[in-house]
Amino acid sequence: MKKNILGIFILLVAIFVITAIINPKFLNAYNMQNLIKWSSLYAVMSLGVAFVIITGGIDLSIGSVVGLVAVVLSICLKLEGMDPWSAIGIALILSLLIGLLHGILITKAKVQPFVVTLCGLLVYRSMGRWFTDNQSIGPMPMEEDAGYKNLEQIQHLDFVFSGKIAIGSFNLPTPAIFLLVLSIAAAIFLRRTIWGRYLFALGSNEDGTRYSGINTDRMKILAYVLCSFFAGMAGILFAFELDSVQPAQTGEFYELYAIAAAVLGGCSLRGGEGSVLGVVIAAAVIRLIYNSINMVGISTHLEFGILGLVILLGVIGDELIKKTVNRKQAVQTS
Amino acid sequence: MKIIYALGGAFLSLGLFFFAGCEGGGSSSKSDAPTFAYVTNGIDPFWDLCAAGVRIAEKEFGVNCEVLMPPKGVVDQKRMMEAMIAKGIDGVAVSPIDADNQTPFLNEVGRNTILITQDADAPKSDRLVYIGTNNYKAGRALGKLVKSAIPEGGEVMIFVGRLEQLNARQRRQGVIDELLGRSMQDLDKVKFDSVDSVNLTSEGSKYVIVDTRTDNFDKAKAKSNAEDSMTKYKNLKCMVGLFAYNPPACIDAIKEANKLGAIKVCGFDEQDALLQAIVEGHAHGTISQQPWEYGYESIKMLKSIYEGKQPENKYFELPFLVVDQSNVESFWAKKKEMAELGKQD
Numbered sequence: 001m002k003k004n005i006l007g008i009f010i011l012l013v014a015i016f017v018i019t020a021i022i023n024p025k026f027l028n029a030y031n032m033q034n035l036i037k038w039s040s041l042y043a044v045m046s047l048g049v050a051f052v053i054i055t056g057g058i059d060l061s062i063g064s065v066v067g068l069v070a071v072v073l074s075i076c077l078k079l080e081g082m083d084p085w086s087a088i089g090i091a092l093i094l095s096l097l098i099g100l101l102h103g104i105l106i107t108k109a110k111v112q113p114f115v116v117t118l119c120g121l122l123v124y125r126s127m128g129r130w131f132t133d134n135q136s137i138g139p140m141p142m143e144e145d146a147g148y149k150n151l152e153q154i155q156h157l158d159f160v161f162s163g164k165i166a167i168g169s170f171n172l173p174t175p176a177i178f179l180l181v182l183s184i185a186a187a188i189f190l191r192r193t194i195w196g197r198y199l200f201a202l203g204s205n206e207d208g209t210r211y212s213g214i215n216t217d218r219m220k221i222l223a224y225v226l227c228s229f230f231a232g233m234a235g236i237l238f239a240f241e242l243d244s245v246q247p248a249q250t251g252e253f254y255e256l257y258a259i260a261a262a263v264l265g266g267c268s269l270r271g272g273e274g275s276v277l278g279v280v281i282a283a284a285v286i287r288l289i290y291n292s293i294n295m296v297g298i299s300t301h302l303e304f305g306i307l308g309l310v311i312l313l314g315v316i317g318d319e320l321i322k323k324t325v326n327r328k329q330a331v332q333t334s
Numbered sequence: 335m336k337i338i339y340a341l342g343g344a345f346l347s348l349g350l351f352f353f354a355g356c357e358g359g360g361s362s363s364k365s366d367a368p369t370f371a372y373v374t375n376g377i378d379p380f381w382d383l384c385a386a387g388v389r390i391a392e393k394e395f396g397v398n399c400e401v402l403m404p405p406k407g408v409v410d411q412k413r414m415m416e417a418m419i420a421k422g423i424d425g426v427a428v429s430p431i432d433a434d435n436q437t438p439f440l441n442e443v444g445r446n447t448i449l450i451t452q453d454a455d456a457p458k459s460d461r462l463v464y465i466g467t468n469n470y471k472a473g474r475a476l477g478k479l480v481k482s483a484i485p486e487g488g489e490v491m492i493f494v495g496r497l498e499q500l501n502a503r504q505r506r507q508g509v510i511d512e513l514l515g516r517s518m519q520d521l522d523k524v525k526f527d528s529v530d531s532v533n534l535t536s537e538g539s540k541y542v543i544v545d546t547r548t549d550n551f552d553k554a555k556a557k558s559n560a561e562d563s564m565t566k567y568k569n570l571k572c573m574v575g576l577f578a579y580n581p582p583a584c585i586d587a588i589k590e591a592n593k594l595g596a597i598k599v600c601g602f603d604e605q606d607a608l609l610q611a612i613v614e615g616h617a618h619g620t621i622s623q624q625p626w627e628y629g630y631e632s633i634k635m636l637k638s639i640y641e642g643k644q645p646e647n648k649y650f651e652l653p654f655l656v657v658d659q660s661n662v663e664s665f666w667a668k669k670k671e672m673a674e675l676g677k678q679d
Contacts, residue, residue: 023421031420038413133529134548136498138435242408244435246498248550249407294417300403301377 005266005278007317011310012285019292026295029170035284035291037173041237043283044179045254046261047186048230050279051223053262054190056203056271057113059102059224061120062231062258064128066251069095069235071128074137074245077154081146084153088236095232096225098124103221113224121255128247138243161240175237179280182230187276199223203271231258260307261286264314285310368424369398370636372629373415375429375454375499376551377403380578380603380625384453386673387629395637401629408432412439419446424640427465427632429453433500448639452632454501455649457522463645465631465652467623469501470521472654473508476600476621479656480513480541480572483598483618487540488571491563493584495551495577497529505576505602506546510534513541544570553579560587570597572618578603581620585611604657604669612662619658622665626672627652 019026045062052059069091076087098120105116140154141147147154161178164171190196198219201209210216234254239245265282267274289307293300372388374381385401392399400418404410408431418426425448430436433456440459443449448462455464480490490513494502507526511519514536519525527534534543544567549555556575560583563570573588575581581601585608588597599617601608603625611617631652635645657665 025421028420031417034413034416034420134497135529136432136435138432140435140438142434238409242412242435243438244408244432246407246432248496250409252406290413291417294402294414295421297400300405300414303405 005275005281007321008264008266008278008281008285008314011314011317012281012288015285015288015292015310019288019295023295023297026292031291031295033164033171033173035287036176037241038291039280039284039287040173040175040179041234041241042254042257042261042287043280044175044182044237045231045234046258046265046279046283047179047183047276048227048234049255049258050262050265050267050274050276051186051190051199051226051230052113053259053267053269054199054203054271054274055220055223056206057106057220057223058117058259058269059227059231060114060117060255061098061102061124062227062234063251063254063256064121064124065095065098065228065231066235066238066254067245067247067249068098068124068128069232070139070239070245070250071131071137071247073236073239074139075131077139077150077157078137078141078145078147081141081149084150084157088157091236092229092232095228095235098232099225099228100221102228103224106224107217107220125248125252128250132247134247136244136246138245139239140243158240161237175241178233178237182233183276183280190274190276195219195222200272200274203268203273205272257283257286260311264311264318266318282314285314367397368637368640369400369421370425370427370633370640371415371418371423372399372401372452372632373411373418373426373428374401374403375411375431376407377405378551378578379605383604383625383669383673384629387626387631388633389629390626390672391630391633391637395633397633397637399633404431408436412436415439415443419443423447425450425636427452427636430456430459432498434458448636450632450635450639452628454499462639463635463648463650465628465635465650466501467652467654468521469504470508470519470524472602472621472623473505473510474512474518475508475654475656476505476574476576476602477509477512479600479619479621479658480509480574480598483600484541484571489542489544489567489569490572490574491544491567491570492546492574492576493556493559493563493580494546494548494575495556495580496548497546502576509574509576510543513543514539549580551577553583556580556583557587560584561591564588564591564593564597572598572600575599575601578605581605581617582607582611585616589616604665606666609657609662609666609669612657612659613666615659619656622655622657623652624655 049059049062072094073087073091076082076090077084102116102120105111106113141151160174163174198214202216202219206216261283262279265278289310293303293306381403388399388401402414404414411431415426426443427450429452437456437459440456444460450463451461452465455466492506497503503526504524507524510527515538532545547559549559556579560573573584575584581599582605584599588594594616601620604620604622608617608620612619
């Protein structure tokens with residue numbers, strides 16, 4: 001395992017072991033399934049923002065994209081009675097277009113990523129509320145809905161996106177399979193393709209990369225498109241997982257979880273650094289903390305406090321490891 | 335070496351945090367007694383009072399209770415209940431945030447433990463009983479309060495956290511039906527006026543419900559909604575706040591606009607700021623659901639079901655109380671007493 005994700009992995013194991021000692025019920029299959037499920041849902045989103053952070057950018061609109069995609073998907077499936085796979089297609093295309101818009105505004109109109117995506121956060125949230133009159137909606141149609149005629153297909157989709165696959169006596173939540181596929185694809189893209197290397201180069205030194213003849217604008221747009229696509233994918237997974245989409249709340253503040261997971265997982269907000277495995281482990285750490293707090297019986301009011309402290313400690317620990325490794329390397333080379 | 339110290343220190347402090355939380359956050363555990371979870375729909379002083387009732391029942395009935403307040407809606411509510419099931423909880427009393435769409439999950443909870451709903455119902459789910467106020471009736475009582483506040487009639491504005499919740503819609507409809515002189519509706523067949531209806535009135539009614547504004551539990555937004563309504567509706571006579579924090583937000587806004595007395599406030603629940611305003615005559619009255627009764631009756635019901643006694647009905651109606659200047663002081667004293675009694679040892 002690489003040094004830069006060793007710290008976060010130790011953190012994961014430590015919290016896991018401490019919680020299991022305090023409450024052995026933590027280890028039961030039902031709880032493990034839930035933990036895997038929630039970790040996968042948040043990790044998908046976090047992977048997306050990692051692309052943008054690697055290029056030195058930021059995306060604050062992720063939570064609102066999750067919410068809007070979940071709303072649009074639910075409207076298409078439940079109220080419009082649209083063909084279910086087409087509805088999924090529309091939801092994903094919407095997320096791709098949002099990413100494209102962000103990318104174009106950032107590279108061509110030269111608006112700062114923070115501003116573009118902050119405005120996106122506000123606009124998409126508002127759109128979701130407006131589309132639904134701020135009423136809760138879910139992807140599963142009821143008898144009076146136009147989508148009821150497609151109930152069987154939608155139930156099939158529900159299984160695909162939020163079902164459980166029995167592996168012996170263990171039921172593996174399907175979001176874990178989505179995460180597995182997406183993270184392998186992301187890792188191959190970042191580490192094994194020239195485009196992935198360009199993203200790292202862009203994050204480390206944008207001017208240098210541009211002078212090397214690389215079309216940095218195109219790479220940036222690609223990063224934002226991927227980020228929104230992953231957020232859209234998470235929106236679909238959340239919609240089916242919760243069966244309830246609240247236009248004002250679904251996805252709210254998720255960008256912060258995603259960014260926290262990316263940073264805790266080894267991405268530098270200065271750009272040029274990041275690892276898929278680190279981000280996935282970090283997303284799991286965050287969900288593990290939430291689960292542990294409940295399993296151990298700590299007041300829920302302390303959730304954010306503990307989460308904040310753990311992230312801070314994790315990042316400090318990571319920095320210390322990096323410093324020591326660099327020092328050792330310097331000693332060896334001298 | 336430094337790394338080992340740093341990481342060791344980090345994990346040690348984390349571990350201490352967990353152990354500290356174990357002892358401080360939970361109640362003194364009675365090993366053989368059943369453990370029940372009381373799950374709210376958010377974080378609010380209203381739920382602190384409910385928790386007080388839970389703690390009173392916990393002592394009285396010799397059970398263990400966990401009070402869980404999901405900070406961020408459905409997703410937190412779901413994961414918290416999942417964790418409770420994983421812990422092998424003996425019963426859950428929950429206030430569902432989105433009853434219709436949460437039904438499949440609530441049924442999953444019901445298959446694993448005793449499930450009852452409180453405060454807000456999920457009538458399509460397999461919950462064993464719903465403990466709650468008849469929010470439609472309570473809304474009508476609030477409408478009556480508005481009538482006594484402005485007997486000459488006039489423009490009325492409604493403020494509420496969010497209207498996705500059935501109880502919020504029922505309250506609102508109760509107020510509207512009472513003010514417009516409509517006949518009483520059955521709780522399970524209430525017909526709702528559209529959320530964005532404006533200038534609702536009827537022939538023979540002296541009242542116009544000019545609008546309903548939501549704030550999604552954002553207290554600052556609640557206040558600015560009240561301010562904006564005074565800007566927009568110059569003849570506004572009464573503000574009606576349907577969630578606990580709405581009436582104090584309205585009173586603040588009215589005070590800052592120097593319109594105390596000119597615009598009446600009627601509300602729901604019993605935040606101190608509202609009770610103080612009723613004492614001072616700046617607010618007309620409120621409908622209290624006596625929150626401690628929610629907590630107390632929920633745990634009492636869970637214990638009774640746990641012992642094998644099935645509830646007689648699917649609906650256990652808790653009485654509400656109309657609080658105005660005539661009884662506000664005794665009510666406030668009772669509220670303080672209950673909160674004190676419910677405090678953790």
